[in-house]
Amino acid sequence: MSLSNIDLNGYILSVTDSPVQPEFQPLLEDVCASLSQDDLGLDGIYLYGSVARADATPGVSDLDLTLVLREPPTAPLLERLEAIRQALEQRHPEVIKVDFDIGSRAQVLAPENTHSWGVWLKHHCRCLWGNDLSQQFERFRPSREIAVALNADFEQVLAGYLARIAQADAEPQRLRLQREASRKVVRATHVLRSEEATTWPQTLEEHVALFVRCYPTMITQVAFFLFEARNPEAQGDNFTTRLQTFMAWMALQHTAAIAAQVST
Incomplete structure (x- = not known):
């Protein structure tokens, strides 16, 4: 698959039809x-x-x-x-x-x-x-409209993960939930894609790369969730605090982007 996941005519590439492993x-x-x-x-x-x-x-x-x-x-x-x-x-x-x-x-x-x-x-x-x-x-x-449609539920879903993490009574269960929440938040960064972006991310790493192009100062924050999506190990309180902070920041950016689009 192309690194941009876009074909020569500008359409999003579909998942390959080659045999499954x-x-x-x-x-x-x-x-x-x-x-x-x-x-x-x-x-x-x-x-x-x-x-x-x-x-x-x-x-x-x-x-x-x-x-x-x-x-x-x-x-x-x-x-x-x-x-x-x-x-x-x-x-x-x-x-x-x-x-x-x-x-x-x-x-x-x-x-x-x-x-x-x-x-x-x-x-x-x-x-x-x-x-x-x-x-x-x-x-x-690809368009920002599609990215938002696919991820419009991110605040609701992540709030649900926070509640379930708080209620987890065993570390393996908590780490599994942290992994799932991290995957969701990394994909949800796509709601903040610019209208000018020409790539369409598929993997978590591609989502992070596209996000960092627009928000380079947030690289440390998003890298934390990429790591947790692969190898969850953070303490519960640390993870929860980071997720709440990042969610709030994303929600503000998303609201500002919508307001800017309406004003134009």
Whole structure:
């Protein structure tokens, strides 16, 4: 994949269709077998992240999946899916975590979600099983509007992580949550991309590189979260304080950018 992740015509590159690394093939076969039961109501299973890009590291990387359901999920169905997720995680030590992002077909195809769900499936995911809804969308060029649509929930999600970290009663659980929160905050820095930016980050390192171009004085702060996203080890109070401070700074910058856009 190009370092800019943009093709010669200015469109965001889609995740490669090259074969998945053989180390993860049994896991993906298990995923499809476990989730394709008709009574679960799945419309499609999509792969994203390092396994989708074929640059994952066995025993180190996560398995990131987007599940699109035919209908909005009920509470009992979400419980069943969580049980399947945990079982997959336990059966497959080649990944350290299995993540499900869950939505419905109506959500994906709603016109107001074109710059979020549409871009996500079109350029960040590859369909493993079922209906490939990415075919419903034209290719997209990078824009700040899309970056904001994909990450507009960052304050809500990170506040949730802070609450869960505070309630964690065991260090392994706390460190896992710090790792997940760090991944989210690094990706969420994309809401602060400039309108003039011509690259489209995919990896955490690419997100950091793009962010630092605009905010070089924040390199120490964002580097902390990049490290925690790979090797979480910070004390809980230290991590929480840093995350609260960085979130508040990001929210101020984001609000100022929106105000500046409105004024022009």
